[in-house]
Amino acid sequence: MxxxxxxxxxxxxxxxxxxxxxxxxxxxxxxxxxxxxxxxELIGKRLTKEGLAQNPDYSIWRxxxxxxxxxxxxxxxxxxxxxxxxxxxxxxxxxxxxxxYLKDDGRNPTASLKDRASAIGVVKAQExxxxxxxxxxxxxxxSSLAGLAASVGLRNVIFVPESAPRAKVxxxxxxxxxVIMVKGTYDEAFDLCLEASDEFGWYSRNTAYxxxxxxxxxxxxxxxxxxxxxxxxxxxFVSVGDGCIIGxxxxxxxxxxxxxxxxxLPKLVGVQAEGAAPLVRAWKTGAFQPMxxxxxxxxxxxGVPRDRVKALRAVRESGGQxxxxxDEEILEAxxxxxxxxxxxxxAGAAGFAGLVKVADEIDPQELIVVLxxxxxxxxxxxxxxxxxxxxKIEPTMKDLRRLREERL
Numbered sequence: 112m113x114x115x116x117x118x119x120x121x122x123x124x125x126x127x128x129x130x131x132x133x134x135x136x137x138x139x140x141x142x143x144x145x146x147x148x149x150x151x152e153l154i155g156k157r158l159t160k161e162g163l164a165q166n167p168d169y170s171i172w173r174x175x176x177x178x179x180x181x182x183x184x185x186x187x188x189x190x191x192x193x194x195x196x197x198x199x200x201x202x203x204x205x206x207x208x209x210x211x212y213l214k215d216d217g218r219n220p221t222a223s224l225k226d227r228a229s230a231i232g233v234v235k236a237q238e239x240x241x242x243x244x245x246x247x248x249x250x251x252x253x254s255s256l257a258g259l260a261a262s263v264g265l266r267n268v269i270f271v272p273e274s275a276p277r278a279k280v281x282x283x284x285x286x287x288x289x290v291i292m293v294k295g296t297y298d299e300a301f302d303l304c305l306e307a308s309d310e311f312g313w314y315s316r317n318t319a320y321x322x323x324x325x326x327x328x329x330x331x332x333x334x335x336x337x338x339x340x341x342x343x344x345x346x347x348f349v350s351v352g353d354g355c356i357i358g359x360x361x362x363x364x365x366x367x368x369x370x371x372x373x374x375x376l377p378k379l380v381g382v383q384a385e386g387a388a389p390l391v392r393a394w395k396t397g398a399f400q401p402m403x404x405x406x407x408x409x410x411x412x413x414g415v416p417r418d419r420v421k422a423l424r425a426v427r428e429s430g431g432q433x434x435x436x437x438d439e440e441i442l443e444a445x446x447x448x449x450x451x452x453x454x455x456x457x458a459g460a461a462g463f464a465g466l467v468k469v470a471d472e473i474d475p476q477e478l479i480v481v482l483x484x485x486x487x488x489x490x491x492x493x494x495x496x497x498x499x500x501x502x503k504i505e506p507t508m509k510d511l512r513r514l515r516e517e518r519l
Contacts, residue, residue, distance in 0.1 A: 332363025354422025
């Protein structure tokens with residue numbers, strides 16, 4: 112891992128060698144989140160636009176020189192990343208935006224962006240010779256870890272709150288995970304998982320606590336710029352729960368800027384549900400306060416964002432903003448995305464809901480990317496809630512004619 116210079120604490124700035132600490136800065140306990148530092152001069156010799164143009168590996172591993180893994184480390188067989196980036200012309204016309212794009216990360220192997228982080232976590236666990244990997248999750252991180260771990264035969268223990276959608280729990284069970292349902296919130300499941308990994312020596316894939324996960328999530332930013340022929344968007348909208356995704360996107364864009372692949376950073380817009388919006392409040396007031404989350408968007412139903420320092424830094428340094436949206440606005444966003452044939456779960460649609468809310472404030476010519484983070488099959492109950500129940504008729508032409516006159 113000669114491309115990594117070391118790890119730097121986001122709170123105090125203390126620097127460590129990659130082999131000195133496993134997860135966090137020891138001066139701050141669980142809160143001492145670390146940033147991976149790279150040797151960009153070395154990476155620039157190994158990763159070039161010309162080389163990427165000839166690389167047939169359309170997955171996150173095409174960017175391996177910019178990832179914190181050993182060059183010789185085996186990678187999981189599932190194809191993670193290089194999800195499609197669609198030009199959303201009709202939605203753009205409705206919002207008076209001429210350059211709107213949707214990146215559908217629900218097309219990853221386990222149907223969410225979290226596969227990007229889990230792929231890195233599984234490789235790191237194998238590099239360390241760990242036999243069990245664990246995480247806490249509202250569902251997507253758990254199912255992605257279970258799927259990626261299953262693909263390499265690595266045992267995994269998953270902590271989820273009992274409110275986790277059954278479709279996500281079903282994924283965990285099918286992938287063979289040891290599932291532990293916690294009678295409490297995601298934040299309580301997270302704390303229990305950290306204690307368990309400390310006591311039992313399991314490798315932790317937990318958001319923010321493990322510094323390498325955001326390095327996997329940053330690959331979405333790398334892909335966006337490459338798919339846009341190395342043009343950075345003006346703004347990127349993304350849903351925010353723990354904050355690891357938006358922090359990872361920021362890191363990815365900064366990496367590309369440091370390598371000279373792009374000329375500027377996009378403005379990052381973090382979107383939270385109104386019932387789970389501590390980062391929106393912190394961005395507006397300058398003070399962070401935990402809250403008890405309550406929203407249909409389970410994947411971002413977080414009251415104590417673990418990666419809040421990076422998440423707030425991402426928006427402030429990029430000149431972006433935080434936006435809060437209601438559950439009804441999220442359901443409407445699901446409906447609108449569906450008309451573009453993108454099936455998003457509530458959290459996956461929240462980014463688009465945020466765009467709709469502030470579209471009038473945006474220059475119509477700006478290049479906008481909305482990151483759809485998870486597939487709607489993750490939460491079919493919310494999908495049905497977002498639409499009307501289909502009509503039921505008798506199997507006769509008479510009933511069909513009546514229905515045709517009434518509705519069709």
